[in-house]
Structure formats: C-alpha cells, structure tokens
Amino acid sequence: MDRSNIESQLVEYLRKAGRDFILLSKLKQSLQKAISNKDAVAQIEKNNRLSIIKKGKSTYLAFRQPPEVFVFTAIQKKPGQSPGQIAKSTPLKIPDFIGAINVLIARGDVRCEINSKSSKYDIKLHPSKPSGSGSEAREDRDLFAKAVRELDRGQIYIRIHAVRDRLGWTRERFDRMIETLRDEGVIQLHAGDITTMSKEEVEKSFVDENNFFFATLTWRKP
Amino acid sequence: MTTPQELLKSNNPFYSNRVGNPWDDPYPDVESINHNAFDGILRLLGYKTKNPKDACAGLVLGETGTGKTHLLKRILHASRRTETPAVFTYVRPILDTTAPMRYLLREIVINLGKENDEAQKRTQLDLFAARILIDFLRNDQDPNRNAKLLKKLDEDPFYIYQAKIDPKIMEEAEKRAIRYLRRISPDISSDLLRVIVKYRKKEMRDLVVCWMRGDVIDGEEEANHLGTTTRVDKDIGTLEQEAKGLILSLGQLMARYGRPMLVCFDQLDNLYEPSAVRALEAMINILVREAQAMLPLAFVRADSWNERFKKTMDIAVVECLEANRFLLESCSMEQAEELVRRRVQAFLGSQTEMVFPWLWGQLKDQIKNGYFPGQVIVLAKRTIESEGEEGILRKLEETYHNECEAVLADLASWSPDGDRLALALETYLQASPDIKGLRKGKEKHVSFVFEAPGEKGKDIPHIAIVNVGGGYHRIGNCLKTGIEFLQKYPEGQGRCFYISDARNSIPIPPRWKATNELRQTFETMGGIMLILDKDAVARWYAITSLVFKVNEGDIQVEEGSGKLRAATREELNQMLREGISKGSFPSLLTAVKGPETAKPQPETPKRQDETRMMASVKSCLKDSPMRMLTISVLLGKLIQNKVKLDHAGLLAFLGQHKNIFRLFENKQGMTVMLDQT
Structure with a gap:
C-alpha cells in the first residue's frame, strides 16, 4: 500500500472518530488489517498532515497542528475542568501543555476561573465567549485584516489557508470570523483552484454552512 | 393535485449548472449581474474601435459559477448591436502548441463563419x-x-x-x-x-x-x-x-470597417504545460502588438492566474492583460431572486407564479451574502431534488451523452481537428484496460504506439495515425508510414489505424489516384481506416469536450455530505474504464467507414422539406407538456409522422434554429423546448 493511501485512511479514521489524536496501540484494532502499526509509524515520520507524539510510555498518532489547538479542543469539549484534567485529555508533554495554555490565555481564547467553593484555589478553564461583539471581536477583526494585508502582494485573491496559518487560531475562531466578515459583506469568498493546492492546503481552506468549498478571499470593504 | 416541488422535479430548470459555449448557452441571463465587468469590457471595446492601432488587452478573473459564460453571451449579443458593432471570437484551449498562429487563425475563421444574424442567417x-x-x-x-x-x-x-x-x-x-x-x-x-x-x-x-x-x-x-x-x-x-x-490582414479589414474583433480565450485551466502557456502568450502578443482592431480578453480562474499563468508568462504580457482587469462579482439577494425566477420562467412559462413563491421561500434563507450565480443554482437544484448523493460516474456519463448531442447540433463549431481527435484517442486508450505501454509516437505521422491483444489474444504492437487533411501529399506519407509498419509486422503481427474525419478525407477515385492506391495497399495489408462519420466524430469530440470541462472544474456533483465538488481526471478515466469493460461505452476503434464522398454533407432536410419539417417539429412540441421533449422521443414522433430524418440530422436542424428551439441538458438526456420567451 502506498504512503498517500495510508495517510488518507488514517486521516479519514481520525476525522470520523472526531479525534485530534489516538493511541497508536489502538490503531491495529480499529483499522483495516492492511495497515499495521509498523507501516504507519514508518510512513508518518515524514508525513505533512500527521505526526507521532511520545508522552511517557504512550505513543500517539495525531494531526500535525499547533499545541494550542489540542488544548483548546479539549477545553471546548469539557469546559470548567482543571488544567490537570485537561492535560490528561491531550497528547502533549507537560512543558508543551503549559506553554500552550499560557498562549491561549494571553490571546484571550481561554479564560481562568477560581472555584469559589474550594479552599484550594482550584483553577477551572473555559473557552472565551464567541467573538462577534466587544473588544475581542474588534481585535480579531483587526488581526484578520492585518494578516490579509500582509499576504496581499498585489494578488487581490488571498489563499484562505495562508491566512489561517498566519493567525494560528483555532478552527472555530477562524471560521467564525470568516462567516462574520462574509455576512457583513467585508470579504468575498471564492472557490479557487484546488489543482494548484496541496491536500493540507485544501483542508485548511473553508467550507460553509451549505457545504460550499472556498479556497480564496478578496477584501471588499476597507 | 401536483405540488410545486413535484412540478419542478418533473422538469428541473436547475438540473444543469454546466458552463457551455456562449454561442449555444440556452439559459436566461440577468443583465445586472457582473454589469461592472460588462460595462468595462464595452468601454474597452469602444476605445479599441476608435484607436485600432493601440495595444490593449483585458483579463476577466472569475471562478467556476461566477457567470463567465453569461458574460460572454452578453458580449456576443452586444457585438451584434449596431451601436457597438464588433466581431466576436471564442477561442477554445490550444492543443498543438507548435502552431499557435494557425490555431488562432482557425478559431477566428470558425467564429467568422457563424451566423451573426439569426433572422437573416x-x-x-x-x-x-x-x-x-x-x-x-x-x-x-x-x-x-x-x-x-x-x-x-x-x-x-x-x-x-x-x-x-x-x-x-x-x-x-x-x-x-x-x-x-x-x-x-x-x-x-x-x-x-x-x-x-x-x-x-x-x-x-x-x-x-x-x-x-x-x-x-x-x-x-x-x-x-x-x-x-x-x-x-x-x-x-x-x-x-x-x-x-492572414490574421494581420483581417485586422486591417476590421480596422477599416470600424468593427474590432474581441478575441475571448476561455477554459484556460486546460493549459497545463509551459509550452501551452507560451503558445497563449504568442497569440496574445500578436493580437496586442501587431494586429489592428483586435482585442484579446482572457477568462481565467483568479487562483490559476496567480499561481500558474502569472508565474510562467512573460511580464510584458502579464502587465498588458492586468492593465484592464475585471473581477466577476457575486449576486445580491435581488439578483439571486431574479435569476431563479427567470430560470423557472424559461422552463415553466405560465406556471411560474404557481411554483416560484414556494421555491424562493425555501431558498432565500439558505443564500448567503456573496454567493455567486452558480451557487444559487446548485442550492435551487438541491432544494427541488431534496436528495443526497449524486453518483459522480453517472454524472460524467450523462454529461458525455449530452456532449455528443451538443456536438451534433453544432457540428460547424467542431471543424475537423487532428489535435482534438488525438486527445480523445489518448484519453480513451489511457482508460482501456487491454492497452499497455501507451506512448506518443516518435516517428513522423505516428500519433500513438501501444500494445493490445491481436486476433489470437496475444499482445501485439499497434500504432495509430491521426491525420486530418493536409492534402494528398501528407495523407500519402501517413499511409506510407502505416504500410511500412505493416510490412515490419505482416499477417496480423501488428495493427495500424489511420484515423480521420470524414469531412476532410480522401476523395473517391479517379481523383487522387496515387493516394487511393496507397489506401488500397494499406487496407489489403490489414491496415484499418477509421474515417469518422458525423456520429463517430461526435463521440470523439465529446470526449475532448469532457476533458476540457473536467480540467476546468465545470462538472460538479454533490457528495453524500451535501458537499459540492468537481469531478477529477481520475474519475473521468474510471467512468471510461468501467464503460469499456462493461461494453456500455462504444469502442472508439471500431471500424467505421465514412460515406464514399470527399465531403459528406449532414443529412439536413432539403429546403423544400424544411417548411414541412419545421411545422412537424413545432406541432410535436406544442402537443407536449411544457412544449418540450427529449431528442429521442421527438425523433420517434417525427418518424411516426413519416418525416425522414436521422438523429444527427434532427440535431443539426434544431441547432440551425436556435432562435426557435432551445436545447438544454435534462436528467432524461438532451431536451428540446419550443421557445416560450
């Protein structure tokens, strides 16, 4: 079986399971016999979309994405958990996890709450309110506009995956901003030409509520 | 009582969102969509009319479904008006990149030969x-x-x-x-x-x-x-x-008569090879720098322009095209409503008011700010059909059959073309399970070399010589190449095909005595002459057309999740491969002999029969629900009425009267409607 085929099957498996990562030992039970752990590990080392992460004695197969995304996804799934509980729900080593939490707090994606019913000053983590109002939304909008400006070198049509990469936001936060700006008529979305894009770039583009695919955007209003 | 949804489902006006040819685009237009681009192009044309020697060109950037074809059609209509008279030329993608001037000339002349005035012909x-x-x-x-x-x-x-x-x-x-x-x-x-x-x-x-x-x-x-x-x-x-x-001379004539030519290059996503981009560059260069009164206009997807063309093309050509850049725009809610209403009106006439409120009520909340016309059409189709997954292979197969009929209805636009026949053959051979080692021929005149089972089932060498015209000298040399191959592999040890279009083939004896003798020798030695009659030609050119459309991302289907995506070249190959294996796709290499005349004419009715024919077709359509019938049903009815005509002849007749009959794709196949507008 060729490399791209294994990769596609693994990506498909994770997608269907709604997971960002999985223990490698579970792969053999779950996937077709054609893919063994050995095959997967050997191929994934050089892979663009997937990575192998070692944490203690465990080895995980995970999407190649910034650590903040693993953490934010975990907080979103179960808001109000302590950092320790969240850390168990990610494949990250402790230093990477703490670094990611600090980035998310500094960026305003995650807020901390001290549990008033506990005398141990327990901290609980929550995702911030959706952008769309207030200063956070304005800030996001400015960041988005800045990223587009920096990428526009007279091309007018800007690749969505490049904006996504530049901002490094969670998928939800980025997509929400795209939808808001589209609805307000600030940006125009375009299908683009996927034949000139890599699979990863296609995946980092945007699919809307009606399942239309968009690869590029143009700025309509200042 | 029939519900609006059932009525719309029985004749879905949104079945096809395909991009066609502006000369035969049957769907109604909403003039306000992309009016900025349209007005800009007319202004540019006006400037060129007054200053035929000035170098200028235009670039239209728009994705699939942004209304490119409608814009082209609008320009075509405007060019017929007396206040902005112009010559409209629609150039399809170039294949033989070694002869760009001959290709450009041919495309210009094909368009010059099209009826500019449907009433006066x-x-x-x-x-x-x-x-x-x-x-x-x-x-x-x-x-x-x-x-x-x-x-x-x-x-x-x-x-x-x-x-x-x-x-x-x-x-x-x-x-x-x-x-x-x-x-x-x-x-x-x-x-x-x-x-x-x-x-x-x-x-x-x-x-x-x-x-x-x-x-x-x-x-x-x-x-x-x-x-x-x-x-x-x-x-x-x-x-x-x-x-x-000749191009420069035509330009001088156009400048003299105050009628500039707008040369529209479309489907440019098919130009993958750098040599093809160079050929496009050469064509644009001559039109801009040397010819008078000729205005090139390139239609391309913005992403392809940025990622492919701009990076490969000469900077001077890029700057010239970008000097007049038109971006196609999305439609407003009012335009989307008008688009849906007009499409329903064109198909359902007086029943529009019965079905439109229901359809628009379902649609309006789904349409997002910034949607393009193509997306509105897809949503309308989805709302009417309310069913999930479409088989991509089935869609490709349907499109292929519709393309066959579209070619037959407008055979003049598909003049004999060796490059397009070769592309069709290559696509077909690539998908054929029995074919091995397919490669382009190194020897002069040999288009393809491959191995395939011979009469005894064992793989033997094959060559295919695709040649259209070129005079007796070239045809003779092609046949000699074939004969030499058959001498090397006698008695069925090898097989050679000579493939040509019957409209441009060898005249019957006693003319071209030497060439006809070579033909006889070639056939005696086991060579196979595939002289494609109009039905066969339609099958071949339909494959080429399908390839162009797939490359352009124009054939789209909905997946199970409701996600819309374009068919790929691999899927086109798969459709052909499965069709060939099951026998449902007719072999391109079955020996067909064209009529034994030099230039067979299509079997269109003679002038004295034309009036009767027109009356019969109109009568059949008037008696049908919604004044429409599929081509095969209409043909059956005409035969019952004792009108002598074959399938190709009927399509040619309908294609010649586009102002009366509207041809469009439908789930049941190519359909004709008596125009109600």
Missing part, C-alpha cells in the same frame, strides 16, 4: 465580403453611377446578395475592388481579398472557409477556383508565417 464573412464590394462602389471614380444601389446598401449591406446584378459585372467589380483595397492598404494579403469576396457564392463557401482557416486545399482544381495555391508543399514554418499574415 448571415455570417460575419458575409458582411466582410459585402463590405469590400460596397467599399469599392462607394469609392468608384464615378460614384453617381452607383448612387441608387449605394442608397439601398446603406440600409442593408446584404442587399448586395439579392440585387440582380449581372454575374460578369459582379466579377469585374470584385477584381476592381481588390485592386482598389490593395492600392490604399498594400499590406492586406491579396490572396485573402481574392478568396473572401468569393464567399458570396454559396457553392464556394466551404472552400473559402477551408482556405481561410489555413488548411491545405484538397486539389489543384479547387485551388484554381479560389485563385490560390494548395499549400501542399509548404512547411510548418511557412504555414505559420502565412497564418500570421
């Missing part, structure tokens, strides 16, 4: 032939001599075709007109002038178009009729130079 070539004579009459030494005639010609230039003028006087006038034009514009090709004025004679038209396209003329006798040479002995370089000269 006149072409742009008619107009030029008339204008040359009128030009002379107006500038005659004694203009009073022609005063009466000129007055009538001012009102209608085509009066020159009706006026009862002594043929000898006309011929003399033609000669003097050519001398007159050469005197005032010495750079205009005298051959071109000599040939173009002969276009007014019906019996000469095919030959005139053939010569103007840059083709080799079939015989000395024909060349003598035209007053030119056959071009048989000319090499590729000389033919390219000649084609370039």
Whole structure:
C-alpha cells in the first residue's frame, strides 16, 4: 500500500472518530488489517498532515497542528475542568501543555476561573465567549485584516489557508470570523483552484454552512 | 393535485449548472449581474474601435459559477448591436502548441463563419465580403453611377446578395475592388481579398472557409477556383508565417470597417504545460502588438492566474492583460431572486407564479451574502431534488451523452481537428484496460504506439495515425508510414489505424489516384481506416469536450455530505474504464467507414422539406407538456409522422434554429423546448 493511501485512511479514521489524536496501540484494532502499526509509524515520520507524539510510555498518532489547538479542543469539549484534567485529555508533554495554555490565555481564547467553593484555589478553564461583539471581536477583526494585508502582494485573491496559518487560531475562531466578515459583506469568498493546492492546503481552506468549498478571499470593504 | 416541488422535479430548470459555449448557452441571463465587468469590457471595446492601432488587452478573473459564460453571451449579443458593432471570437484551449498562429487563425475563421444574424442567417464573412464590394462602389471614380444601389446598401449591406446584378459585372467589380483595397492598404494579403469576396457564392463557401482557416486545399482544381495555391508543399514554418499574415490582414479589414474583433480565450485551466502557456502568450502578443482592431480578453480562474499563468508568462504580457482587469462579482439577494425566477420562467412559462413563491421561500434563507450565480443554482437544484448523493460516474456519463448531442447540433463549431481527435484517442486508450505501454509516437505521422491483444489474444504492437487533411501529399506519407509498419509486422503481427474525419478525407477515385492506391495497399495489408462519420466524430469530440470541462472544474456533483465538488481526471478515466469493460461505452476503434464522398454533407432536410419539417417539429412540441421533449422521443414522433430524418440530422436542424428551439441538458438526456420567451 502506498504512503498517500495510508495517510488518507488514517486521516479519514481520525476525522470520523472526531479525534485530534489516538493511541497508536489502538490503531491495529480499529483499522483495516492492511495497515499495521509498523507501516504507519514508518510512513508518518515524514508525513505533512500527521505526526507521532511520545508522552511517557504512550505513543500517539495525531494531526500535525499547533499545541494550542489540542488544548483548546479539549477545553471546548469539557469546559470548567482543571488544567490537570485537561492535560490528561491531550497528547502533549507537560512543558508543551503549559506553554500552550499560557498562549491561549494571553490571546484571550481561554479564560481562568477560581472555584469559589474550594479552599484550594482550584483553577477551572473555559473557552472565551464567541467573538462577534466587544473588544475581542474588534481585535480579531483587526488581526484578520492585518494578516490579509500582509499576504496581499498585489494578488487581490488571498489563499484562505495562508491566512489561517498566519493567525494560528483555532478552527472555530477562524471560521467564525470568516462567516462574520462574509455576512457583513467585508470579504468575498471564492472557490479557487484546488489543482494548484496541496491536500493540507485544501483542508485548511473553508467550507460553509451549505457545504460550499472556498479556497480564496478578496477584501471588499476597507 | 401536483405540488410545486413535484412540478419542478418533473422538469428541473436547475438540473444543469454546466458552463457551455456562449454561442449555444440556452439559459436566461440577468443583465445586472457582473454589469461592472460588462460595462468595462464595452468601454474597452469602444476605445479599441476608435484607436485600432493601440495595444490593449483585458483579463476577466472569475471562478467556476461566477457567470463567465453569461458574460460572454452578453458580449456576443452586444457585438451584434449596431451601436457597438464588433466581431466576436471564442477561442477554445490550444492543443498543438507548435502552431499557435494557425490555431488562432482557425478559431477566428470558425467564429467568422457563424451566423451573426439569426433572422437573416448571415455570417460575419458575409458582411466582410459585402463590405469590400460596397467599399469599392462607394469609392468608384464615378460614384453617381452607383448612387441608387449605394442608397439601398446603406440600409442593408446584404442587399448586395439579392440585387440582380449581372454575374460578369459582379466579377469585374470584385477584381476592381481588390485592386482598389490593395492600392490604399498594400499590406492586406491579396490572396485573402481574392478568396473572401468569393464567399458570396454559396457553392464556394466551404472552400473559402477551408482556405481561410489555413488548411491545405484538397486539389489543384479547387485551388484554381479560389485563385490560390494548395499549400501542399509548404512547411510548418511557412504555414505559420502565412497564418500570421492572414490574421494581420483581417485586422486591417476590421480596422477599416470600424468593427474590432474581441478575441475571448476561455477554459484556460486546460493549459497545463509551459509550452501551452507560451503558445497563449504568442497569440496574445500578436493580437496586442501587431494586429489592428483586435482585442484579446482572457477568462481565467483568479487562483490559476496567480499561481500558474502569472508565474510562467512573460511580464510584458502579464502587465498588458492586468492593465484592464475585471473581477466577476457575486449576486445580491435581488439578483439571486431574479435569476431563479427567470430560470423557472424559461422552463415553466405560465406556471411560474404557481411554483416560484414556494421555491424562493425555501431558498432565500439558505443564500448567503456573496454567493455567486452558480451557487444559487446548485442550492435551487438541491432544494427541488431534496436528495443526497449524486453518483459522480453517472454524472460524467450523462454529461458525455449530452456532449455528443451538443456536438451534433453544432457540428460547424467542431471543424475537423487532428489535435482534438488525438486527445480523445489518448484519453480513451489511457482508460482501456487491454492497452499497455501507451506512448506518443516518435516517428513522423505516428500519433500513438501501444500494445493490445491481436486476433489470437496475444499482445501485439499497434500504432495509430491521426491525420486530418493536409492534402494528398501528407495523407500519402501517413499511409506510407502505416504500410511500412505493416510490412515490419505482416499477417496480423501488428495493427495500424489511420484515423480521420470524414469531412476532410480522401476523395473517391479517379481523383487522387496515387493516394487511393496507397489506401488500397494499406487496407489489403490489414491496415484499418477509421474515417469518422458525423456520429463517430461526435463521440470523439465529446470526449475532448469532457476533458476540457473536467480540467476546468465545470462538472460538479454533490457528495453524500451535501458537499459540492468537481469531478477529477481520475474519475473521468474510471467512468471510461468501467464503460469499456462493461461494453456500455462504444469502442472508439471500431471500424467505421465514412460515406464514399470527399465531403459528406449532414443529412439536413432539403429546403423544400424544411417548411414541412419545421411545422412537424413545432406541432410535436406544442402537443407536449411544457412544449418540450427529449431528442429521442421527438425523433420517434417525427418518424411516426413519416418525416425522414436521422438523429444527427434532427440535431443539426434544431441547432440551425436556435432562435426557435432551445436545447438544454435534462436528467432524461438532451431536451428540446419550443421557445416560450
């Protein structure tokens, strides 16, 4: 079986399971016999979309994405958990996890709450309110506009995956901003030409509520 | 009682969102969509009319579904109006990148030969032939001599075709007109002038178009009729130079008659190879820098422009195109509503008010700000069908059959073309499970080399020689190449196909004696002549058309999740492979012999039968629900009414009367509707 085929099957498996990562030992039970752990590990080392992460004695197969995304996804799934509980729900080593939490707090994606019913000053983590109002939304909008400006070198049509990469936001936060700006008529979305894009770039583009695919955007209003 | 959804489902006006050819786009347009781009292009055209020598070009950036074809159609209609007269040329993707000038000339002449005036059935070539004579009459030494005639010609230039003028006087006038034009514009090709004025004679038209396209003329006798040479002995370089000269001469004529040519390059996503981009560059360069009164306009997806063309093309050409850049826009909610209403109106006529409120009620909340017309159409289709997954292979198969019929309905646009036949054959062979080692032939005239099972089931070497025209010299050399191959692999040890279009094939004996002898030798030795008749030609060109559309991302289907995506080349191959294996896709390499005449004419009805034919078709359609029928059902009804016509003839007839009949794709196949607008 060729490399791209294994990769596609693994990506498909994770997608269907709604997971960002999985223990490698579970792969053999779950996937077709054609893919063994050995095959997967050997191929994934050089892979663009997937990575192998070692944490203690465990080895995980995970999407190649910034650590903040693993953490934010975990907080979103179960808001109000302590950092320790969240850390168990990610494949990250402790230093990477703490670094990611600090980035998310500094960026305003995650807020901390001290549990008033506990005398141990327990901290609980929550995702911030959706952008769309207030200063956070304005800030996001400015960041988005800045990223587009920096990428526009007279091309007018800007690749969505490049904006996504530049901002490094969670998928939800980025997509929400795209939808808001589209609805307000600030940006125009375009299908683009996927034949000139890599699979990863296609995946980092945007699919809307009606399942239309968009690869590029143009700025309509200042 | 039938519900609005059931009514719409029975004849879904949104079944097809395919991008067609602007000459035969059957769907209604909403003029306000992309009006900025349209107005800008007309302004550019107006500038070019006043300044035919100024270098300018335009670039239209728009994705699939942004309304490119409708914009092209609108430009086509505008070019027919008297206030903005222009010549419209629609150029399809180039395949033979070694001869860009001949390709451009051919595409220009094909468009010049299209009916510009559906009521009068006149072409742009008619107009030029008339204008040359009128030009002379107006500038005659004694203009009073022609005063009466000129007055009538001012009102209608085509009066020159009706006026009862002594043929000898006309011929003399033609000669003097050519001398007159050469005197005032010495750079205009005298051959071109000599040939173009002969276009007014019906019996000469095919030959005139053939010569103007840059083709080799079939015989000395024909060349003598035209007053030119056959071009048989000319090499590729000389033919390219000649084609370039003819383009420049046409430009001079257009500048003189204040009628610039808008040359629209479409489907550019098919230009993958750098050599193809270079060929496009060469074509645009000559139109911008050397030709007068010719305005190139490139239609391309923005992403492809940025990522592919801009990075490969010469900076001067890029800057020239980008100097006039038009971005296609999304539609507003009002435009989306109008788009949906007009499409329903075109299909359901008086029942529109019954179904439209229901459809729009379902749709309006789904349409997002910034949607393009194509997305509105997809949503409308989805709402009506309310079913999930469409099989991509089935969609490709349906599109293929519809393309076959579309080619048959407009065979003139698919003039004999060896490159397009070769692309069809290559696509077919790539998908054929029995074919091994397919590669392009290194030897001259050999298009493809491959291995396939022979009569005993064992793989044997095969060659395919695709050749369209080129005169007896070239055809003879092709046959000699085939004979040499068969001598090397005698008695069924190898197989050779000679493939050509029946419209441009070998004349029957006693003409071309030597070539016919070679043909006989070739066939005696087991060589297979595939002289494609019009049905076969339609099958071949439909594959080419399908390839272009797939490359352009124009064939789209919904997946189970409701996600819309374009069909890929791999899926096209799969559709063909499965069809070939199951036998449902007819083999392209089945021996078909074209009619034993040099240039078979389509079996269209004779003029005396045309009135009866028109009445019969109209009657069948009027008696049908919604005044529409699929082509096969209509043909069945006509046969019952004892109208003698075959499938291809019916499509050709309908294609010639597009102002009365509307041809469009439907789930049941190509469908014709008596126009209700």
